[in-house]
Amino acid sequence: VIRCRAAVAWAVGKPLSLEEVEVAPPKAGEVRIKMVATGICHTDDCVLEGGFPNVDFPVILGHEGAGIVESVAEGVTSVKAGDKVIPLCIPHCGECSFCRNPESNYCQKCHLSEPQNLLPDKTSRFTCKGKQIHHFMWISTFAEYTVVPEYAVAKIDAAAPLDKVCLLGCGFSTGYGAAINAAKVKPGSTCAVFGLGGVGLSTVIGCKVAGASRIIAVDINKDKFAKAKELGATDCVNPKDFKKPIQDVLTDMTGHGVDYSFEVIGHADTMTAALASCNMNTGVCVMVGLVPSGSVISFDPLLLLSGRTWKGTVLGGWKAKDCIPKLVSSYLEKKFNSDLLITHTLPIAKVNEGFELLRAGKSIRSVLLF
Ligand code: COD
Numbered sequence: 001v002i003r004c005r006a007a008v009a010w011a012v013g014k015p016l017s018l019e020e021v022e023v024a025p026p027k028a029g030e031v032r033i034k035m036v037a038t039g040i041c042h043t044d045d046c047v048l049e050g051g052f053p054n055v056d057f058p059v060i061l062g063h064e065g066a067g068i069v070e071s072v073a074e075g076v077t078s079v080k081a082g083d084k085v086i087p088l089c090i091p092h093c094g095e096c097s098f099c100r101n102p103e104s105n106y107c108q109k110c111h112l113s114e115p116q117n118l119l120p121d122k123t124s125r126f127t128c129k130g131k132q133i134h135h136f137m138w139i140s141t142f143a144e145y146t147v148v149p150e151y152a153v154a155k156i157d158a159a160a161p162l163d164k165v166c167l168l169g170c171g172f173s174t175g176y177g178a179a180i181n182a183a184k185v186k187p188g189s190t191c192a193v194f195g196l197g198g199v200g201l202s203t204v205i206g207c208k209v210a211g212a213s214r215i216i217a218v219d220i221n222k223d224k225f226a227k228a229k230e231l232g233a234t235d236c237v238n239p240k241d242f243k244k245p246i247q248d249v250l251t252d253m254t255g256h257g258v259d260y261s262f263e264v265i266g267h268a269d270t271m272t273a274a275l276a277s278c279n280m281n282t283g284v285c286v287m288v289g290l291v292p293s294g295s296v297i298s299f300d301p302l303l304l305l306s307g308r309t310w311k312g313t314v315l316g317g318w319k320a321k322d323c324i325p326k327l328v329s330s331y332l333e334k335k336f337n338s339d340l341l342i343t344h345t346l347p348i349a350k351v352n353e354g355f356e357l358l359r360a361g362k363s364i365r366s367v368l369l370f
Pocket residue numbers: 041042043089170171174194195196197198199200218219220221224239263264265266267270288289290291313314315358361364
């Protein structure tokens with residue numbers, strides 16, 4: 001058992017508290033990781049605000065980390081002590097029908113509706129003050145040491161800077177893959193990205209790398225525009241500056257609507273606005289944000305009848321165990337610069353400050369260091 005620091009969420013609506021926790025050794029098929037760095041993603045904040053009623057508290061959140069394997073239990077073959085790794089918020093077992101299908105990445109070991117609050121054997125490896133603490137998405141990266149199933153961790157290049165590539169565990173890969181895999185953005189095309197947080201700005205990067213000639217960035221916080229431009233946006237639009245609906249603004253700007261639109265906010269109304277913003281024949285709208293559980297979207301079916309495609313993606317469509325290491329290699333080859341998304345680097349003790357910066361719209365990504 002290792003005693004170490006972790007940011008524990010004791011209850012909805014309460015700040016995290018930095019505690020000493022006990023982390024039990026990995027059981028068969030599991031890996032214990034020494035976490036080096038972790039990003040703060042909007043989804044962690046949604047859980048803290050009570051947006052995921054099926055997440056059990058107390059819980060150690062965090063799902064965008066990078067670290068070094070401390071030890072492995074029997075049966076583990078793909079990683080060993082000392083390897084640099086990224087824990088996977090979407091597992092990749094390699095055996096289920098979705099893993100075997102080259103077109104899908106949503107492993108059957110994963111249940112978005114039933115978050116991985118305990119490890120697959122239905123027990124926890126974390127305790128604090130005599131209480132069992134829950135896992136989050138099986139990876140709980142807000143702990144100095146965490147235990148994950150082997151199919152929820154990928155070995156990465158030993159040269160990778162962990163304080164930078166942690167973003168590839170969730171936010172960057174999700175947004176970038178939405179453009180590359182889900183939309184399959186073509187060179188010369190026109191794109192619109194709704195929501196310029198860490199994930200949406202990664203979609204902007206993906207559209208740029210795919211060769212889009214026009215990238216329209218949409219956000220109600222104009223402070224996000226400078227960064228969007230730096231990353232490749234050609235136009236920035238604030239819906240608050242217009243009386244007419246944003247889909248009409250985008251249609252006017254482009255003639256018939258964009259080729260690809262992305263909703264990277266997680267609101268029902270911006271989902272339908274993004275759909276209506278892509279052109280009526282071949283337009284593709286990709287849903288990246290997650291609306292609060294129980295939300296219902298109503299929309300005019302004529303929007304789809306004329307040919308539009310409306311689709312969603314998790315973790316940008318990447319088959320995590322194979323693709324995250326390849327994305328790390330692409331990062332090292334400078335195919336994209338995800339470092340530009342990191343606006344703050346803080347010690348883990350300042351985790352609540354990191355959440356405050358996100359809520360205030362002042363940060364893109366804060367990286368916490370252990
Ligand atoms: N119109 C335009 N922009 C808006 C609006 C609006 N009505 N409302 C908010 N925004 C902007 C905000 O100003 C902000 O800039 C941006 O939207 C949201 O950014 P962040 O930094 O709060 O959020 P991200 O980028 O960290 O995360 C966004 C997600 C959509 C990914 C997240 O909220 C979510 O829904 N996660 C679950 C879905 C998922 O796949 N997650 C990946 C695994 S966690």
